[in-house]
Amino acid sequence: MNVQTRAIEVTRYSPERDKEPYLQRYDVPFDESTSILDALNYIKEHIDATLSYRWSCRMAICGSCGVMVNGIPKLGCKDFLRLYDHTPETPIRIEPLAHFSVERDLIVNMDEFLTHLEAVKPYIIGDNVDTASLPAEASLQSPAQLSRYQQFANCINCGLCYAACPQFGLNPEFVGPGAIALAHRYNLDSRDHGKTERMPLLNSKNGVWSCTFVGFCSDVCPKGVDPAAAVNQGKVDSAKSMLIQLFKGSQLQGEHQ
Amino acid sequence: MSYKTSLSGSWWRKHRFFKLYMLREATVLPLAFLLCSLLAGVFSLQDAERFAQWQSFMGNPLIVAVHLIALLASLYHAFTFFQLFPRVMPIRLGDKTLPAQWLVAAQWLAVVVIIAIVLWVVSGGEP
Numbered sequence: 001m002n003v004q005t006r007a008i009e010v011t012r013y014s015p016e017r018d019k020e021p022y023l024q025r026y027d028v029p030f031d032e033s034t035s036i037l038d039a040l041n042y043i044k045e046h047i048d049a050t051l052s053y054r055w056s057c058r059m060a061i062c063g064s065c066g067v068m069v070n071g072i073p074k075l076g077c078k079d080f081l082r083l084y085d086h087t088p089e090t091p092i093r094i095e096p097l098a099h100f101s102v103e104r105d106l107i108v109n110m111d112e113f114l115t116h117l118e119a120v121k122p123y124i125i126g127d128n129v130d131t132a133s134l135p136a137e138a139s140l141q142s143p144a145q146l147s148r149y150q151q152f153a154n155c156i157n158c159g160l161c162y163a164a165c166p167q168f169g170l171n172p173e174f175v176g177p178g179a180i181a182l183a184h185r186y187n188l189d190s191r192d193h194g195k196t197e198r199m200p201l202l203n204s205k206n207g208v209w210s211c212t213f214v215g216f217c218s219d220v221c222p223k224g225v226d227p228a229a230a231v232n233q234g235k236v237d238s239a240k241s242m243l244i245q246l247f248k249g250s251q252l253q254g255e256h257q
Numbered sequence: 258m259s260y261k262t263s264l265s266g267s268w269w270r271k272h273r274f275f276k277l278y279m280l281r282e283a284t285v286l287p288l289a290f291l292l293c294s295l296l297a298g299v300f301s302l303q304d305a306e307r308f309a310q311w312q313s314f315m316g317n318p319l320i321v322a323v324h325l326i327a328l329l330a331s332l333y334h335a336f337t338f339f340q341l342f343p344r345v346m347p348i349r350l351g352d353k354t355l356p357a358q359w360l361v362a363a364q365w366l367a368v369v370v371i372i373a374i375v376l377w378v379v380s381g382g383e384p
Contacts, residue, residue, distance in 0.1 A: 013260055015258045015259065015260070020260060021260060071271055071272065072272070098262075099264070100261075101259035101260060101261035102259055102260045102261070103259050109259050143352075144351075144352035147352070148349075166264065166268055166269070166275070169264035169268065170264055212282070213341060214274075214275070214278045215274075215278070215341070216272075216274050216275065216278075219274060226344065228344070229344035229345065229347075232341070232344065232345040233344075233345060233346070233347075235345070236345065236346060
């Protein structure tokens with residue numbers, strides 16, 4: 001049987017050995033079902049066991065295998081060799097996610113994203129009540145209430161949106177699309193009372209206003225979250241929140257006088 | 258030690274998506290020129306001679322060409338803005354969100370209505 005192969009270039013970087021990353025070429029067999037992740041696994045198992053990359057579920061739910069494929073952020077398991085019409089002269093290029101620092105080969109350090117994610121408090125914040133003592137009905141939610149945030153709850157924290165965002169590339173302090181989408185997801189949740197705790201960060205210089213609606217984050221999102229919509233809905237919220245603060249501020253001054 | 262690259266100034270040339278974004282942002286340039294032209298017109302109202310100079314400036318084919326580009330730029334910007342609007346301000350009626358196409362269509366309808374009103378006023382209010 002005639003097995004087709006595809007030429008692939010993969011970024012290699014070993015911090016102990018290399019001053020900077022370089023590309024290494026491999027030829028991997030492929031058919032209609034070979035994903036980018038399958039190709040990396042093939043290289044690791046049959047050609048070069050030293051290649052390092054992250055992966056786990058193979059079905060676009062763990063969010064581990066994000067890489068740049070020909071310069072576009074992709075999940076390795078959700079992108080296929082058959083989609084690239086490449087000749088041996090122009091290999092498919094697989095690089096680590098852009099805008100993050102590279103630890104080794106395709107493995108990036110995602111601490112910046114995780115710090116931002118933690119900062120937006122992506123969890124339901126109660127109203128200082130012991131939720132365990134509440135009757136079950138207290139946290140019931142109607143389908144309409146669920147539909148308000150459901151789209152934004154599909155985020156798998158893969159970081160592709162950060163690799164797509166030039167604003168994050170220019171300023172890593174920008175809270176960024178993924179974390180803001182999750183902040184928005186909890187702000188829209190009828191069971192949540194934490195919006196006032198999240199808004200100061202979203203209102204800040206590195207919050208929603210650092211976004212210029214390039215929109216590429218939504219284009220590359222493998223789960224259809226549309227983080228750009230979340231960030232820009234966040235601008236509407238932020239504008240309202242600032243007005244309310246302004247109003248409250250003047251009211252407080254009035255009380256002092 | 259990890260390795261980090263910085264974003265080069267040519268980042269936007271790497272993908273069509275970014276080029277279209279830069280084009281959208283660049284529409285401000287001819288529009289800014291148009292606004293400056295109009296502002297100069299307002300200031301020239303102080304003096305009949307300066308107003309005549311401004312009128313001949315506005316009639317210059319090169320200036321007319323730049324203003325035509327400004328018109329196309331503002332239409333392109335409006336197109337991108339109208340497309341993005343339903344994502345930024347989804348309108349909910351009860352349990353349902355209005356379809357995005359309705360909002361886009363409503364905005365273009367508003368443009369047509371406003372143009373019709375402006376043309377009616379400019380033509381002297383004749384029906």
